[in-house]
Amino acid sequence: MELVEVDYPQLRTDVAGRPDAMAKLSVPHGTTVLAFKYHEGVIVAGDRLATEGLRVASRDVQKVYATDGHSMIAIAGAAGPAIEMARLMRIELEHYEKIEGEALELDGKANKLSQMIRANLPAAMQGLVVVPLFAGYDLRRHQGRLWKFDVTGGRYEEAEFEATGSGGLYARESLKKSHSGTATRAEAMEMAVMALTDAADEDRGTGGIDTLRGIYPTVIFCSERGIDQAPEDEIKATYERIIASRGERRDGARP
Amino acid sequence: MSLPFYVSPEQVMQDKAEYARKGIGRGKSSITLEFDGGIVLLAENPATLSKIGEIYDRIAFAGVGKFSEFDQLRKIGVRYADIKGYSYSRDDVRAKALANAYSQAMGDVFTREMKPLEVEVIVAEVGDPTLAGHEKNTIYRIQFDGSISDHQGYCVIGGSADDLNDFLRGQYRPDLPLGEALELGRSALDRASDGQPTVPPENLEVCVLEKSRTGRKFRRLSTDEVRGQLSA
Numbered sequence: 290m291e292l293v294e295v296d297y298p299q300l301r302t303d304v305a306g307r308p309d310a311m312a313k314l315s316v317p318h319g320t321t322v323l324a325f326k327y328h329e330g331v332i333v334a335g336d337r338l339a340t341e342g343l344r345v346a347s348r349d350v351q352k353v354y355a356t357d358g359h360s361m362i363a364i365a366g367a368a369g370p371a372i373e374m375a376r377l378m379r380i381e382l383e384h385y386e387k388i389e390g391e392a393l394e395l396d397g398k399a400n401k402l403s404q405m406i407r408a409n410l411p412a413a414m415q416g417l418v419v420v421p422l423f424a425g426y427d428l429r430r431h432q433g434r435l436w437k438f439d440v441t442g443g444r445y446e447e448a449e450f451e452a453t454g455s456g457g458l459y460a461r462e463s464l465k466k467s468h469s470g471t472a473t474r475a476e477a478m479e480m481a482v483m484a485l486t487d488a489a490d491e492d493r494g495t496g497g498i499d500t501l502r503g504i505y506p507t508v509i510f511c512s513e514r515g516i517d518q519a520p521e522d523e524i525k526a527t528y529e530r531i532i533a534s535r536g537e538r539r540d541g542a543r544p
Numbered sequence: 545m546s547l548p549f550y551v552s553p554e555q556v557m558q559d560k561a562e563y564a565r566k567g568i569g570r571g572k573s574s575i576t577l578e579f580d581g582g583i584v585l586l587a588e589n590p591a592t593l594s595k596i597g598e599i600y601d602r603i604a605f606a607g608v609g610k611f612s613e614f615d616q617l618r619k620i621g622v623r624y625a626d627i628k629g630y631s632y633s634r635d636d637v638r639a640k641a642l643a644n645a646y647s648q649a650m651g652d653v654f655t656r657e658m659k660p661l662e663v664e665v666i667v668a669e670v671g672d673p674t675l676a677g678h679e680k681n682t683i684y685r686i687q688f689d690g691s692i693s694d695h696q697g698y699c700v701i702g703g704s705a706d707d708l709n710d711f712l713r714g715q716y717r718p719d720l721p722l723g724e725a726l727e728l729g730r731s732a733l734d735r736a737s738d739g740q741p742t743v744p745p746e747n748l749e750v751c752v753l754e755k756s757r758t759g760r761k762f763r764r765l766s767t768d769e770v771r772g773q774l775s776a
Contacts, residue, residue: 380630383760387598387622 316417317346321488321495322353322363323460324424324435325450326470327477330512331424331433333361334481336456336489337504338496339368348499353507355516357382360398360425361509365454367417374405374419381405395427399436399444407442422453426511433511456488456495463487474510475527478519481508482527498528560660564688567662568609573703573736574666576606578681578696578718579725582670582755586729588736589749596751598762600625600637602670604753608702609663609688617646617665635678639669643684643692651690660688664701670753670761700732708732723776726750730774745771 322335335352338345346368353363354375362378364371381401386392393401402423409419424435436444437451450468452460463484472480482498485506489497498505505528508519574587574595585606587595596606597618605621607614621642629637646665654660667684683695698716700708711732720728733743750765757763765773 377630380626384622384626387626388619390594390597 317341317350317368318366318455318494320352320365321452321454321456321460321485321492322365322422323450323452323457323464323481323484324361324363324422324447325464325468325477325480326433326435327472327474327510328470329433329474330426330510331361331435332477332481332508332510333363333422333424333435334485334506334508335363335454336485336496336506337499338494340494343493348496348502349504351507353509354379355509355511355518356398356423356425357386357392358515359392359428359511360395360423361511361516362402363422363424363453364419365421365457366419370409370412370417371419371421374402374409374421378402378405394429395425395434398425399423399446402436403438403442403444405442406438406440410441413440420453422451424511426513426515428513431513452484452488454495456492459491459495460484460488477510478508478523478527479531482506482524483531486528486531498524500525500528560654561689564654564660564662568664568688568702569704571608571702573700573705573708573733574606574608575698575700575708575712575729575732576666576668576683576695577698577712577716577720577725577729578683579722580719581722581752582761583668583681583683583753584722584725584729584750585666585668585752586726586733586748586750588733588743588747590747594749596749596764597622598751598760599642599667600629601634601759602672602753602761603637603639603642604666604668604751604762606666606668606701607663608665609661613661614663614665617649617661617663620649621646621667635675638678639667639682639684643667643686646686647690647692649690650686650688654689662688664688664705666699666701668753670755673755704736708736711735722752723773726770726773745774 317339320336320338324331324333333353337349339347339350353361356362356379362375364375382398418440420438420440422437427434435451436446438444449470450464467480467483489495505521505524508524510517572588576585585596585604589595593611599605599621605618624645625637650661665686669682671679671681673679683699684692685695685699685701686692697718698712715728730743746767748770750770752763753761754763
């Protein structure tokens with residue numbers, strides 16, 4: 290075992306998944322974030338729960354950030370390095386814009402993030418994986434665009450929607466049924482909240498909507514006009530509508 | 545071997561100062577004014593190369609003189625502010641510290657180098673009423689020899705700065721709306737451009753630090769906006 294650990298570290302498949310490694314290093318993790326296109330641009334949403342193993346680390350962590358006037362990052366993975374990456378990303382974009390007098394192209398921004406994730410690879414091998422989603426409005430092509438990444442910095446543009454994090458699979462399945470690229474803002478909001486609710490329903494690491502404490506997911510829209518963070522009231526109203534439409538059904542399915 | 549001629553230090557300094565003043569005086573002026581919603585910076589500048597720039601959330605920069613020199617100072621300022629904001633907090637980036645850093649750097653060049661910087665710069669910071677100790681607007685002027693001064697209400701650099709400062713002393717009133725502040729700034733610039741009656745809006749570079757904005761307060765006004773403000 291030790292031989293593998295010391296001399297053949299490449300053979301270790303998943304450090305984070307191993308109980309002894311997790312015992313040595315326990316850090317808060319972010320969970321479900323998603324992004325998809327709607328008729329005006331792109332929407333990014335994320336739950337608010339951070340977990341440390343089976344424990345709650347924080348109930349109101351921010352996982353979706355505006356990185357500048359027309360782009361957003363949604364983080365999943367180890368919370369510390371992920372939040373730091375989002376912060377650094379914002380500074381990088383702002384710095385470029387100020388120095389050059391012109392903002393980077395959306396492709397340029399995604400490429401920059403890709404390099405930052407690649408630079409994090411050694412930490413990712415130790416279990417501090419950061420795999421964000423990046424989305425924004427492309428002012429040259431007049432459309433919303435979104436990307437997913439892998440730990441090596443691989444960058445993959447998605448045509449319609451993507452979700453990541455521990456509940457990402459469930460959110461993606463939910464979006465697969467509900468998503469439409471021509472959705473209005475209100476419809477997009479409903480799809481996002483529904484996907485997060487579905488993810489929270491199946492995945493214990495994803496925080497549902499906490500009506501008791503009044504903690505709602507972060508939902509940010511980005512269109513040609515720029516960033517628009519949805520107010521809590523709007524998210525609350527959407528959520529209540531979804532709950533009402535699902536009625537008394539115990540399986541959580543749509544009527 | 546011939547001995548180099550002796551030149552007294554006073555003479556050297558005087559010559560350098562005269563050289564720098566000549567360079568700066570040849571260009572156009574740049575004006576910074578406080579208005580009721582923040583600070584407005586304007587310059588007569590038909591070119592696309594900016595004389596005014598954003599440094600940080602609440603800090604703007606204006607330069608006159610040799611473009612390559614003040615643009616380099618601007619970039620150094622942006623780097624300085626971004627690094628400081630990243631290592632500490634965004635609120636720790638203050639105009640005073642930046643103006644002091646500029647003063648040191650420009651003073652150093654003036655005394656050590658053969659050729660002084662032919663530039664004069666403004667560092668302006670808009671106040672934030674929600675942060676104790678940060679409420680007031682500040683405007684710093686740093687000259688080619690590193691001398692630094694702070695100003696209230698207005699400040700003119702470059703071109704016929706002394707004339708225009710005198711003019712504004714008589715005309716400036718605090719808490720002007722943006723349109724009137726712009727009008728005042730333009731009428732000051734008009735005085736400098738002899739022969740031409742008024743500076744057309746398309747030849748004005750106008751940027752504002754707006755108190756009401758969240759986060760980055762700096763905004764560049766388009767020609768249409770400038771025209772709208774001037775006619776309002």
